[in-house]
């Protein structure tokens with residue numbers, strides 16, 4: 001009986017606080033700006049992936065939440081090819097002592113513990129888990145930063161899910177993408193008081209997929225040019241500093257401003273892209289009210305390519321933030337109509 005070689009890993013979702021939106025190279029997934037995210041804890045939203053290789057397998061296969069997915073996409077093929085090449089290099093180095101896994105077919109079995117493609121960064125956790133699982137199966141010596149370059153080619157935001165805590169994706173400047181990678185700004189333990197809650201407004205698949213949405217924005221939005229050239233470079237440094245200094249007020253202001261500007265560039269695209277809905281906009285007003293009543297900034301909202309809000313706050317302000325949110329949303333007709341809508345606390 002032929003052996004099956006296996007490795008299982010998990011990768012958490014990351015939520016951008018400084019948004020990636022726009023590619024300067026579509027094939028290599030090179031972004032038009034650097035971005036920053038907070039990685040959720042492994043206990044929250046995550047993908048668990050088992051990668052296996054065996055002579056028994058007759059083709060490369062990928063299963064996501066129990067259903068067989070197409071592996072012929074360029075992104076998947078690139079990852080398989082690059083990971084095999086890295087394994088092959090190790091096999092060549094250690095002549096004859098390693099099982100030639102680079103020649104075996106792969107089977108990837110992946111499960112999300114949250115809705116796929118509802119603006120919950122499922123591709124980020126998914127591709128990060130795929131790269132981590134195969135790297136572990138192949139016992140590759142590459143660092144997480146090096147693996148992030150691979151994950152980026154699966155999905156841009158996936159490179160940031162290789163690290164926990166506070167993470168930057170440095171856009172890089174090289175044409176081959178070898179310096180467009182994720183680095184950790186600070187581990188989770190640096191600022192453990194940081195909490196997040198997600199308002200699941202809708203678990204439906206999003207309208208405009210990120211990849212085509214951002215291409216449309218790059219092509220048609222004039223506000224976008226201003227954003228990448230003049231706004232984000234400054235914000236990137238300011239946000240990093242606010243994280244290192246645990247300055248919640250600055251972090252929160254930058255996070256909300258960046259979410260708003262990202263959605264403004266979506267609206268400025270032609271035809272316009274709408275990711276926020278009535279509940280999303282109500283959540284923005286509620287957070288603004290909560291901060292006003294508190295007399296200081298105690299909560300920050302951010303939205304990705306979908307209507308679900310992620311609210312950041314510090315542990316000591318949990319009641320101050322979540323109490324009014326729960327009370328107000330309960331009475332909102334649009335919130336009640338959505339059977340999936342709920343508030344989920346994260347990073348606890």
Ligand code: 2P0
Nearest residue numbers: 016019020155156157210211304305
């Ligand atoms: C982000 N988003 O920084 C931004 C904010 C959505 C809004 O990264 O084409 O799925 O696979 O590189 O990574 C979503 O884009 O796009 C995303 P691809 P991805 O998290």
